[in-house]
Every structure is written in C-alpha cells, then in structure tokens.
Amino acid sequence: MMAFSDRIEAALGLAIARCRTPAAPRRLASALDYAVLPGGARIRPTILLGVAAACGEDRLEIGDAAATALEFIHCGSLVHDDLPCFDDADTRRGKPSVHVAYSQPLAVLTGDSLIILAFEQLARVAEIDPVRSARLVMTLAQHTGMPGGICAGQGWESEAEIDLDAYHNAKTAALFVAATQMGAIAGGQEPGPWAELGARIGAAFQIADDLRDTLYDAETLGKPVGQDDLNGRPNAVASLGVAGAVSKLKDSLSGAIASIPSCPGEAMLAQMVQRYAEKLAPVTPAAAPAPARRTVPGE
C-alpha cells in the first residue's frame, strides 16, 4: 500500500502538471506549481486519507481527489493570505511568497485557479461515484466559502467586533472538519459523526500555531513570526499564557482521540492523531522560555 504522503504528492503533482498545456500562460502555470510543490506538512490531506482508510475506503481514487482538492484550497488560501493587503508576508515555506516571486496579479490568479482546480478534482471522480463526488463538492464548499468557511474566517478580520468562536471555527477549524468529513465521504461513510474530530484537531492546531507564532523565530518557521501581534489578531497564548495554552492543546488532542467514531480503522486513526499530537505540541512549559530550534511542521 502506498504511504499517504506518496499518494498525496503523486495526486497533487499530476493535477498541477495538467495545467501546463501549450494553450496555458506559462508564468501562471509555473506559479501554481510554485505554490503547491514542494509543500508543507500536508496535514489536512493526511488526516483526510487517514479517515478514509479508517472508514474502509474501497476506491482510492476518490480519496486522492478529495485530498488534492483540500490541499489546493489550503495552498490557495495561503497565497491570498500572504498578499500585501492581508498579512503582507514576504516568505512562505522558507522561500519568497508567490506575490514576491511572481507578482500580485499572478498571486491573485494563483489563488483563484487553485480554488477552481480543487472543485475540478472532485468532479473528475463523478464517473466512479457521482453521489460521493457531489457530496465532496458540497462539503468542501461549505467549509471554504461563506457563511462558515475559511473565507468567512478571514472576513471576520475586517469586522469592528470579532465573534471569537465564529472566527476560530471558520478560520482554522473549518478545513480540519472538511478533512475528516471528506475522508468519511471518500470512504463511503456518513460525514456527520466525523465533524467533532475535525473540530477538535482544528482547535489544537490553532493553539499550536499561536504557540509557534509566539515562541519560534522566522528562520525555523520559514515565514514571518509575531504576525498575530502585529495584525491585532486574537491569540491563545496572549489570553491563556504559555502554560495555559499548552494545557488546552493537550486537552483538545485527547478529546480528539476520544471522539473518533467507531469504524474498522479506529485504532490506527487514534495512533495517527497521537503522532500528530506529539508533533504539534513540541513546547512544554519548562522549555518554553528559550526559542526551540527544531523542525516544526511548516504550513
């Protein structure tokens, strides 16, 4: 059986390669490649494939398409978030961000193209199972757009008063809920019972990100640090302190494992979440004061 990471990279690479046709503008095609490959930790598509496998998936192509679609949405959102009018981030994954390497127009178009390409991947598997294909489109759209997806989350940053629950649910948790629910759909199961797992992983991830933003340096992260502070965004470390945030992170992760619905691969999935927990929580209260210089999952 191919490892999840091999399946993800193969599917992403194939979908990106299809954009390089003689009739396609070369720089935009190149920018798509640059935005997606090589990638970060591929956390969301890995969770998606983990859930699909745990559900006993019968058609790997559907999981591959769903994982690719989800990662395209994530990569596209990073390209747009890095734009000067949002975070104005010059680096991402240790290299110049897309608008710096290509241009702002190409960065806008790269994000747009990745969003569209995501839905195209899902439509491709309709010949295998049109019902699963359509449910994947609906689930991805609802966790990506308005009123409750990552666009809505980013939109909260333009409000005078932020609804913090709505903000975190939409900005970060939404794509993790999409990951678990799309994994269930790809695996032929009902998505409803899988929402809690995604939400809990998403909450843990948000806290871990807040910790990294506070504690690491830019070289280790491959992107600018202190951005929450600079941009006046809410941050769990600011409200709970480092020890409080680490404690909440651990609670979220044990809650995540407890919430896994009963399924053929339940034990495998619990192990997988546990491994992520260890990667996500590298900071203990004792180690916190010194900026740790170790590899952390990049985004």
Place this chain on the structure above:
Amino acid sequence: MMAFSDRIEAALGLAIARCRTPAAPRRLASALDYAVLPGGARIRPTILLGVAAACGEDRLEIGDAAATALEFIHCGSLVHDDLPCFDDADTRRGKPSVHVAYSQPLAVLTGDSLIILAFEQLARVAEIDPVRSARLVMTLAQHTGMPGGICAGQGWESEAEIDLDAYHNAKTAALFVAATQMGAIAGGQEPGPWAELGARIGAAFQIADDLRDTLYDAETLGKPVGQDDLNGRPNAVASLGVAGAVSKLKDSLSGAIASIPSCPGEAMLAQMVQRYAEKLAPVTPAAAPAPARRTVPGE
C-alpha cells in the same frame, strides 16, 4: 412561465441571502450582495437558460443553479479584475467598485467566496440529478480556471508574449462556451455540439466590448473607458478599425445563429441570439465617429 430574468434574479438573491447568517461576518456578507445585486445585463445566465429551455429542460431548478453559478463566477471575476493590481478600476456598474466601497481584503475575499458559492450551487442540485450536477461542476471549472478558463485568460496579460487566440478564447469566450454547454447539460443534453455557439457569441461579445471601450464615455458605461489602451491589451478596433470590427461582429453573430444545434427550441433560441445581436451592435460605421449616448448592456 417565469421570464429568464426573474428566474435569474430570484435564484441569485436566494443564494446571496443564505450567506447572511448570525455566524457570518457582516461586511463580507454585505460585499457579496453589493457585488452581485443589482447586476449588469446577466447575459451569460440568460444565454444558459435560453439553451436549457431550447433543449427542453425538465427540471428548472438545475437551470437556475447553473445560471446562478455562472453569474457568480462572472461577478467574482469582475471584483478581482477591478483590483488595483489589475485594472485599478474605481467604478463598476455605475457605482464604486468593491475594493473602493469595502476594502481590498474584502474584495479579494468577495471574489473567492463567489467562486466557491458557484460550485456550491451546483452541488445543491445533486439530490435531483448527481450526474448532471457533476458535469456542471466539471464544465464550469474547465472554463473558469487553468489551463483554459478565464483565470488563464487573465494570466496571459502577465506573459511577455501573448498568444492572441488562447488569450481571447480563455479571457472572454470561455464563459460563453460555459453558458451554452451548461445550458445543454441542465436541459439534459450533451454539451459537445453547443461549444461552437458559445465560442461565436463570445467572439462577438469581445468585439462589441472593444468597440464600446473605444467609442463610449465612462458615464454611459458605468466603468472606466480606454482601459485596453492604457493596459496595453489587444483590441479588435485597434487592429481592424471601427468598420472592420463592426463587420467582424456581424459575421460572428450570423455564424452563431447558423451554429445552433437542432433542438426543440431552435427557432426561439435563434430569435434570442438575434435580439442580443441588435443590442451588442449598436454602432454602425456611419454613427461611429460621434460617441453614442445610449444605454448599452453593462457588465
């Protein structure tokens, strides 16, 4: 039977209203409304519904969803095209463009949200017919993204050398081909034979737009004029002259009518294209030198 325009406005209004939930950020929800309502001429969704009706559509909800999806993509692309890094257009449809009225971040998010909302509309009708739903997703994606959709068209403007055919096919014709093909799919027919009609209407529309860009003033158009010239974009009037462009426009439209595939509503559709032809070609060579001050279909 409801008029096409009533069906389109009702479906657009309903989809936009669904984005105004208590958990949604209000300014972004308001910007979506602002970008879509009131609209321009709704040419693409009207063509789509015309083709669906001509094909003998049996489920109006599918046509409504397809028309809404296509118009959302069009409106989203206008919001992004107007951004300072592209056309830097301050006005659109006679009012401030979205980034002027709201902000650049909200304009980026409005475009992103409209793209996503488009695909969500198509997923909604999967409960009626999952196969048609998936084909609509595929067709819309292929005419919107990379390598051959409107993103690709816009991407050509960042190339050192432009492939003019690829540029016009992607930038303008693509959404008209999407209109005719999605209409056919919504009407339960094969989309293939409908590509030529869309391509010919798209070519005519491009020439008409070039004529308007050259000949009208900003007040009449509700958006800045002379943009092609300013942005160094190819323009049919520059290469053919006014008389040559008008002649090519007429040829495209008569070719469009001749290309209509045989179907139950063939005569009705031919009449509809003829009416568009009359709206699109208000400029005769004799009238050309004086800027005509009449209402033209806005975008």
